[in-house]
Amino acid sequence: MSKELILSIESSCDDSSIAITDINTLELVYHKKISQELQHSMYGGVVPELAARLHVEALPKILEECKEFFPLLKAIAVTNAPGLSVTLMEGVTMAKALSISLNLPLIAVNHLKGHIYSLFIEKQEVLPMTILLVSGGHTQIIEAKSLNDMNIIASTMDDSFGESFDKVAKMMGLGYPGGPVVQEYGLKGDENRFDFPVPLRQSPLIQFSYSGLKNAVRMQIEKLENQEGGITNQDKYDVCASFQKTAVSHIMQKLKKQFKKVVPENFAIVGGASANIHLRTQIEELCNKYKTNLHLSELKYCSDNAAMIGRVAVEQYKQNDFVNVNEIDVQTRLK
Numbered sequence: 001m002s003k004e005l006i007l008s009i010e011s012s013c014d015d016s017s018i019a020i021t022d023i024n025t026l027e028l029v030y031h032k033k034i035s036q037e038l039q040h041s042m043y044g045g046v047v048p049e050l051a052a053r054l055h056v057e058a059l060p061k062i063l064e065e066c067k068e069f070f071p072l073l074k075a076i077a078v079t080n081a082p083g084l085s086v087t088l089m090e091g092v093t094m095a096k097a098l099s100i101s102l103n104l105p106l107i108a109v110n111h112l113k114g115h116i117y118s119l120f121i122e123k124q125e126v127l128p129m130t131i132l133l134v135s136g137g138h139t140q141i142i143e144a145k146s147l148n149d150m151n152i153i154a155s156t157m158d159d160s161f162g163e164s165f166d167k168v169a170k171m172m173g174l175g176y177p178g179g180p181v182v183q184e185y186g187l188k189g190d191e192n193r194f195d196f197p198v199p200l201r202q203s204p205l206i207q208f209s210y211s212g213l214k215n216a217v218r219m220q221i222e223k224l225e226n227q228e229g230g231i232t233n234q235d236k237y238d239v240c241a242s243f244q245k246t247a248v249s250h251i252m253q254k255l256k257k258q259f260k261k262v263v264p265e266n267f268a269i270v271g272g273a274s275a276n277i278h279l280r281t282q283i284e285e286l287c288n289k290y291k292t293n294l295h296l297s298e299l300k301y302c303s304d305n306a307a308m309i310g311r312v313a314v315e316q317y318k319q320n321d322f323v324n325v326n327e328i329d330v331q332t333r334l335k
């Protein structure tokens, strides 16, 4: 039997990516991603208009490379929510054009489900599972019973975990994305030098907030900049280490509360910021303590990519979950 394939497109933020997944074997036949991190770095964050323009350049280039698979395609899938509307639109427009010209059904994929299914690339799914999703746009605890039965049980009231790293990096001129550089600077710093307040420490609620911590860090940086000689490299290392310790403590305090309520049999961390080593180590300890199975997606699939979108699309294809080309819409936020 010849292969039956799905082509998937991801453009919800600053990564242009296309994947081709085998519906029957889950094999990732093709996968490419062009990241725009460098182009956004000088602005200290993603500039939506620039991101959209770069997708217009990158997506057709990638598509050229997978033309040989077109005869075997059974469907076209695309991320349509949540994300930046102008960048989502680029992927959706390409997907619509392919769907019409190749006469193939169209599948609209939720980006957050994609992050969850990054755990199951080339593998069968393991559900139910409790998931911590930490990325540039999201900080959520999700209860996933099945692809169609997922509940967000905690989310952030303001900034996300990854975003707070991006903003702290921006304050010190360390470029974008902030996560990797703050983690690296933190290695050389003293995490006990600055005593930043752990957000919502007294609150019994399981929810997240990063704007207060961000402001506390901003005030500390301003103080250091105003000292004689200005802010030193060692100051920056110490700010990064102390900030990271607090940012991770906040997540851990809330997760411990959640585990006290219900001990999950399966737990996972997904999203670009799940690459954070401190977070990973402390979650490993928590899961060991409660004898919970911990699932981690491979580092290469933690950040945005089309392989995870294709993996969700395989399930939607099997459920005949298609969308009309005239009805697919982009959504910046989920209801």
Ligand code: KG4
Binding pocket: 013, 134, 135, 136, 137, 138, 161, 162, 163, 165, 166, 177, 178, 179, 180, 183, 271, 272, 273, 274, 275, 276, 277, 302, 303, 304
């Ligand atoms: O999932 P992702 O690639 O894009 C979104 O959907 O947002 O996540 C990117 C985010 C950025 O905010 C980046 O700073 C953060 O993940 N990140 C990290 C680390 N590596 C990436 N945050 C903390 N520690 C890291 N090691």
Ligand code: ZN
Binding pocket: 111, 115, 135, 136, 271, 272, 303, 304
């Ligand atoms: Zn993402």
